[in-house]
Amino acid sequence: MLKKSILLMNAIYVITTFSLIGQNKYGLVIHGGAGTITRKNMTEEKEKAYRKSLGEALNAGYTILENGGTSLDAVEAAVRIMEDSPLFNAGKGAVFTSAGTNELDASIMDGSTLQAGAVAGVKTIKNPITASRKVMEETWHVVLGGEGADNFAKEQGLEIVDNAYFHTDRRWKSLQKAKDKEKHGTVGCVALDKNGNLAAGTSTGGLTNKRWGRIGDSPIIGAGTYADNKTCGVSGTGQGEYFIRGNIAYDVSAMMEYKSISVSDAAKQVIEKLTARGGRGGVIAMDSNGNIAMPFNTEGMYRGHMMKNQDTVIRIYKD
Ligand code: ASP
Numbered sequence: 648m649l650k651k652s653i654l655l656m657n658a659i660y661v662i663t664t665f666s667l668i669g670q671n672k673y674g675l676v677i678h679g680g681a682g683t684i685t686r687k688n689m690t691e692e693k694e695k696a697y698r699k700s701l702g703e704a705l706n707a708g709y710t711i712l713e714n715g716g717t718s719l720d721a722v723e724a725a726v727r728i729m730e731d732s733p734l735f736n737a738g739k740g741a742v743f744t745s746a747g748t749n750e751l752d753a754s755i756m757d758g759s760t761l762q763a764g765a766v767a768g769v770k771t772i773k774n775p776i777t778a779s780r781k782v783m784e785e786t787w788h789v790v791l792g793g794e795g796a797d798n799f800a801k802e803q804g805l806e807i808v809d810n811a812y813f814h815t816d817r818r819w820k821s822l823q824k825a826k827d828k829e830k831h832g833t834v835g836c837v838a839l840d841k842n843g844n845l846a847a848g849t850s851t852g853g854l855t856n857k858r859w860g861r862i863g864d865s866p867i868i869g870a871g872t873y874a875d876n877k878t879c880g881v882s883g884t885g886q887g888e889y890f891i892r893g894n895i896a897y898d899v900s901a902m903m904e905y906k907s908i909s910v911s912d913a914a915k916q917v918i919e920k921l922t923a924r925g926g927r928g929g930v931i932a933m934d935s936n937g938n939i940a941m942p943f944n945t946e947g948m949y950r951g952h953m954m955k956n957q958d959t960v961i962r963i964y965k966d
Contacts, residue, residue, distance in 0.1 A: 672937035673841050674954030675708040675721050677701065679735050680832035681884045681929040684947025684963060694963065697734055701961050704728040705953040708838055713955075717882075719757055719848035721782065721838035726776040726848050729834035733815045735949075736832030738774060741813045741852020743822040746859040749813035750867040754790075755779040758845030758874035758935075765866035766800070767792040773806040776850045779866070781805065790866055802920075813852070817965055821855050832949075833865055835882025837874070837933045845935055847872050847880035847896075854887065863887030869897035876935050878903040879910045884929010884948065885921070893921055899932050914940035944958055 672772040679701055708725035712718070730738025741749045753775035753871040754765035764783025767790055772778045782791050791799050801807050833851035840846075849872045851865040864871035864887035870888065873896035874880035890896070895917055902913035914932045921928060922944045929943020931950060941950045941962075951961035 650817050668835040670680055671955050672843075673712045673839050674937060674952060674957070675705065675712065675725060675836055675838035676931045676933050676939050676941065676952040677704050677725050677729070677834070677836045677950065678882060678884055678929070678931045678941070679729055679834050679949030680912065681927070681943045681945040681948035682832065683945065684786050684949070686964060689963070692734040697963065698961050700732045701949060701951045702959075705837070705951055705961070708836060709953045712838060712840050715841055717842075718838035718840040718844050719755065719841065722755060722836045722846045722848040723776055723780055725836040725838070726834055726850050727774050730774050730776060730850055733817070733833045736818075736852045737834040737850040739813060740815050740818065740832070740961070742818050742832070742857075744853075744859040744861070745856050747822065748859055749810055749852055750859060750861075751775045751813070751850070752863050753779045753848070753850035754866045754868060754872045755783060755848040756846065756868055756872050756874040756880070757783070758876040758880055760845070761875060763789050763872070765790040765868065766796040767862045767866040768801070768860060769793070769796045770810045771797045771807050772800040773808045773812065777947040778803070778805055778847050779848065785820065789868060792862070792908060802810045818852075818855070834930060835872070835884060837880035837882055837931055839880075839933055839935065839937055843935055845874045845876050845880040845933065847874040847882050850882075851884075853965045864890035864895070866925050871896055873897045873900050875900050879913070879932050879934040881914075881930055881932045883928060883930045885943075885945070886926050889921060889924060889926025890928065893917075893926065894923060895921060899930060903934070910923065910934040910938050911940040918944055
């Protein structure tokens with residue numbers, strides 16, 4: 648009898664400790680794109696604006712997690728804020744195609760179910776990340792593209808805008824210059840909720856001066872986005888063609904699974920491989936214990952994280 652109650656008390660202790668540990672490990676990591684981001688190219692005002700927007704995205708996601716919301720909700724909320732900001736190459740502020748249009752890509756993945764959804768080459772959906780989630784939750788497909796995806800979003804009651812909504816003078820000038828160095832600016836998020844579930848999402852306007860109809864890595868599960876509770880959540884930014892050919896996001900997860908290495912070692916090795924192949928970009932990744940990695944091989948990457956019981960970090964440059 649005594650033995651039994653000691654066992655029971657031990658079990659209660661283990662369960663309580665486990666759930667307390669679980670609760671201590673929630674939070675999110677975001678990126679706002681990697682590229683030629685140097686102090687030389689930055690003004691104080693611009694830097695302040697980026698930091699403010701990144702902070703708002705982190706806060707929105709964190710509040711959801713703190714209140715017991717899911718990692719999917721946190722990812723969607725954080726990405727939406729960056730989509731609505733003209734600073735990032737996603738949603739409002741997306742870059743232009745060679746044809747002078749804005750074509751957006753996005754995806755989201757649930758690490759607890761391995762379900763995923765994506766939209767590619769859409770032109771009228773204000774928040775492509777939300778449309779991706781609708782594809783995941785309301786259809787049996789993973790990716791919807793072009794007009795079919797725009798139409799689906801409309802049917803789902805999402806906010807529809809004219810393609811001109813995405814026009815910003817800054818991106819228009821970039822297209823005119825075409826040689827613009829700041830080609831990246833995709834946004835992404837990985838979140839871990841109180842239940843220990845990971846989710847990841849990515850949203851982009853793609854690359855400046857891309858051919859119309861070009862699809863990047865961001866709506867491709869395994870290339871730009873991946874999440875599995877067993878390993879980690881990943882969102883990438885950089886030259887999509889390299890990310891697709893290298894299965895970058897899945898590769899981070901696979902490295903962890905097959906080689907039993909940490910998320911930071913896995914992410915670092917994947918970016919080294921990307922570099923060796925001549926590709927540029929970076930990833931954010933988080934494992935189910937809340938360990939974070941943010942490696943990149945460009946001059947800078949807008950990035951930050953907000954985790955329970957940790958200082959909030961917002962960084963832009965390499966150093
Ligand atoms: N990866 C995106 C694409 O190739 C662009 C970026 O991250 O800036 O579409």
